[in-house]
Amino acid sequence: MSELQQEPTAVQGEGRYVLGDPIADTRAPDSPVADRWSDRKFSAKLVNPANRRKMSVLVVGTGLAGAAAAATLGEAGYHVKSFCYQDSPRRAHSIAAQGGINAAKNYRYDGDSVHRLFYDTVKGGDFRSRESNVHRLAEVSLNIIDQCVAQGVPFAREYSGLLDTRSFGGTQVSRTFYARGQTGQQLLLGAYQALERQVHAGTVEVHPRTEMLDLIVVDGKARGIVTRNLFTGAIDTHLADVVILCSGGYGNVYYLSTNAKGSNVTAAWRAHKRGALFANPCYTQIHPTCIPVSGEYQSKLTLMSESLRNDGRVWVPKERGDDRDPNSIPEDERDYYLERQYPSFGNLVPRDIASRAAKNMCDAEHGVGPGGLGVYLDFSDAIERLGRPAVEAKYGNLFEMYERITGDDPYEVPMRIYPAIHYTMGGLWVDYDLRSTIPGLFVGGEANFSDHGANRLGASALMQGLSDGYFVLPTTVADYLAAGPFDEVPQDHPAVQEAVDSTRARIDKLLSANGHRTVDSFHRELGQLVWDQCGMARSKEGLEKALDRIPSLREEFWRDVKIVGTGDGFNQSLEKANRVADFMELAELMCLDALHREESCGGHFRVEHQTEDGEAQRDDDNFSYVAAWEYTGDNQRPVLHKEDLEFSYVHPTQRSYK
Amino acid sequence: MKLTLRIWRQASPEAKGKMQKYVLDDVEPDMSFLEMLDVLNEKLVIDGKDPVSFDHDCREGICGSCGMVINGNAHGPQQYTTTCQLHMRHFDDGDTIDIEPWRARAFPVVKDLVVDRSALDEIIKSGGYISVNTGSAPEAHAIPVDKVSADDAFDAATCIGCGACVAACPNGSSMLFTAAKVTHLGLLPQGQPERQSRAVNMLTRQDELDFGGCTNVGACHEVCPKGIPLATIAQLNHDVLGATLTGARSD
Amino acid sequence: MVITPQRNIVSRTWGTSVGKKSVIAVTGAIFLLYVTAHMLGNLKVFFGIESFDAYAQHLREIGEAIVGYEGVLWIARVVLLSSLVLHMWAAFSLWYKAKRARPVGYQHRQRWEGSYAARTMRWGGVIIALFLVWHILDLTTGTVNPLPGESSAYTKLVASFDRWYVSLFYILAVVALGFHIRHGLWSAIQTFGANSAMKQNALKTFAFVVAAVITIGFAVVPLAVMTGLVR
Known part of the structure; x- marks a missing residue:
């Protein structure tokens, strides 16, 4: 494999990557799958x-x-x-x-x-x-x-x-x-x-x-x-x-x-x-049922069990930007969009569909709560139908957790939820x-x-x-x-020394930047960019935008990050910086992978590839493969190796939850 | 909200620490306690000052990483809540908040609010398991477990190993932590063969590790974010005394 | 596997914090039985001097045929004294361990977490111990009693409690004893492993009732003397 990459056959994706040799799993026996x-x-x-x-x-x-x-x-x-x-x-x-x-x-x-x-x-x-x-x-x-x-x-x-x-x-x-x-x-x-x-x-x-x-x-x-x-x-x-x-x-x-x-x-x-x-x-x-972001300072998202959708009804106000108290919004001014769009599955559509639908509603300015990034998950019908004790028995601990975090009582006010990566x-x-x-x-x-x-x-x-x-x-x-034990590697082996030296050099480089921005501020910016362009819905245009921005953000990070303290002791900022530096590189590969995969499948939804009903459209003829990327050097084009997938026992079909 | 924070700052395990005062002007009630500290740290870093070190990871109350003594209470004022799930709406504008690390000889301070809790792993290591090798398990339905025992075992098993029990105990004892594991495994049929030796080995290790002894004060249970029952300690005592009478020990 | 040195039951028991606690619990149970009997005996004071003195005399004569005059009393004293030594020794050892376990305290002192009685076990125990010394010098040896040694038990008791400060000290001590029993009894039950989440409240109530009965049972005697009910 590595020999052939020296002379790539084709530069792909507008010069963003190189197509390498196919790769295959050679370990699984040829016998029947069972x-x-x-x-x-x-x-x-x-x-x-x-x-x-x-x-x-x-x-x-x-x-x-x-x-x-x-x-x-x-x-x-x-x-x-x-x-x-x-x-x-x-x-x-x-x-x-x-x-x-x-x-x-x-x-x-x-x-x-x-x-x-x-x-x-x-x-x-x-x-x-x-x-x-x-x-x-x-x-x-x-x-x-x-x-x-x-x-x-x-x-x-x-x-x-x-x-x-x-x-x-x-x-x-x-x-x-x-x-x-x-x-x-x-x-x-x-x-x-x-x-x-x-x-x-x-x-x-x-x-x-x-x-x-x-x-x-x-x-x-x-x-x-x-x-x-x-x-x-x-x-x-x-x-x-x-x-x-x-x-x-x-x-x-x-x-x-x-x-x-x-x-x-x-x-x-x-x-x-x-x-x-x-x-x-x-x-x-x-994951569609997470507690939404409450402000700039938000540091992480909390997931709530999907089981909530068994009894909760998801809705948004029909009016754009309607910021009334949810309980005062009358029934006919609410849009139970999952029940409307997916009458047979309703609120129980799979994770990706529920998530995307929520995003669409918020993109169309129907979202609720801070920043308009949330939809209601309403239990008032369930409480009326089953009685509060039954709802409490089923979801009590989740309601408690929600109240602890948001300060709202979900028995009285509809929960607000929003999708999150998990x-x-x-x-x-x-x-x-x-x-x-x-x-x-x-x-x-x-x-x-x-x-x-x-x-x-x-x-x-x-x-x-x-x-x-x-x-x-x-x-x-x-x-x-079973082929071992292998020859002992001496501590002073050049490969060992090289790895240690490059690790030290990297830490020194991070510490010596002494710039103006905190690690978290870079991480937040990167995260927002990847979420916007390579999150729930991805487009060629957005991904290209991200691919253009990430290298410059990365450059900025290495130049302008500020870490207080030294590497000789407990230093949480340094730990974070080390991790964020790698996310900066991974983000680019993610976006590239998303850009190259000109189809929608599972968690990867490309807006260009959807059915008339807005469902994910796979392209099995061209993309039924694993995209395995090879690193070729910093700021170098990666090489794509494809592993073809064969389906001998389960035959591909299109999903539908209408 | 405007808050005055007094935080224990200690540069290294050997360094002498002290309470340091900080004022934060723009604290939102919806922030979690740790997010409030994040905001402080961002400011400190921009000012070129060393940010406050504190342990945290999942920030959803299950990993057990976070933990600080807030105004004298382990994990702060809200019951059954870890520090990461405590929100600033439980404080008032103008409050002064004292933040200190867990205090115990067995939990030496590493830096600021971070302590070394590896002593808890040592206790588990000394017997907090059922000795079954991978692949040697019988069919899962071979041994039924009555629902009450299974539920009680679960209640004890919810311990997150945060160490708040030690921090709150006037004796600096990890008894509730040890008892939770002894009770979890001791209530299940699978845990019976090693029940007595497990209890005495774990307790002996706890005693060796500079934790204090239990005097049934109950502060541990009050601060426990998972509400581990005090009765687990009775179960531990019971099994230890049983082992003392029979001489059970595995090493 | 390694053979550990803790092979006999004494070192096994003394070798763990729970073992030491069980020693405190067992000796505490002996004291509880003793003070219960002692309190019942004290209440004889309400039946008059003859009844009380006869009871006091009887204590010296129980089992005389086997163990001699005052034999049972001396056995009781030896058992109580050795229990006391073990009780205090184990408690001191646990106190020392606890003190070692937190070399640096909190700047912001914690609110009273856990029961008040639990936290006062050690100082309460010291108060009781000091009282015990006085009490023995007063009513057993008679050293600090206003009456001469050969006086009847009843008159010595009345004479002693006629001094208000003695009564006050006595009442203070039995209140300390009450607190001590309240936590000690519940704690002993917990130490023997008899507590459960279901029974916990009932057991704590039980310990409280026992402590209250004993405290009142003891305190009524000096109160009766001070109010003139018993002369």
């Missing part, structure tokens, strides 16, 4: 237990995927080091997932099966994911529930003592296991406890408050990472036989998102700059084994691109993180390690 994972497991090589102790694994990130992988590899006897920027592995942002986790257990006997979960996920991903991966995910979902129950995850139960499930995200079966509104927390604590058990056993070393700042590639293989100790500022290297990135998604490129403030793309982006391809960066997911489907390209294009670098969880295509179904993120962490990575990493 047999592939068992075949792959059987063909995977094993490592003698006595040899495992001599092999070392670095796991970056301690969310569901990272903690689960580190714990499981520790149990197997490898020497594992685990890293997180938080002060404890238990605080990784998987903890904030509310809804639940899908599994094809079919405990309800409602027609669910592994095949149906596979089918729903491929379809939900708008036919932009890989069948092999998705099928494995559906298979492994069964083991995940068993594993978590055995760990003591307190899933909701029925009076029979058996596990309760609920339906989620418009599927017709009830396959979502949950622990009240805190499923992510409980699953993460399960994985964290498994991890701490291995720390106790001496197989895993945890390095909290340690951020990965570069990947060390020696002779073409990932052999270590450069880290910064956030307490002391020390730049260290950690060398190993394998590096696994489970560092989460990049939703914070938008500044305002439901991600944690510290969530960042740095680990993945540095790996990308060292040669790992980055796939489908424009696939981002927007998940990114794109990520580092991986094959069936979750190997990136750099040998020895594996990627799991939200950080990879693999399973959700262009749109993720509700309650599937937790499933994927745990599937990668507990079941996939331990098998495929062992297969890779």
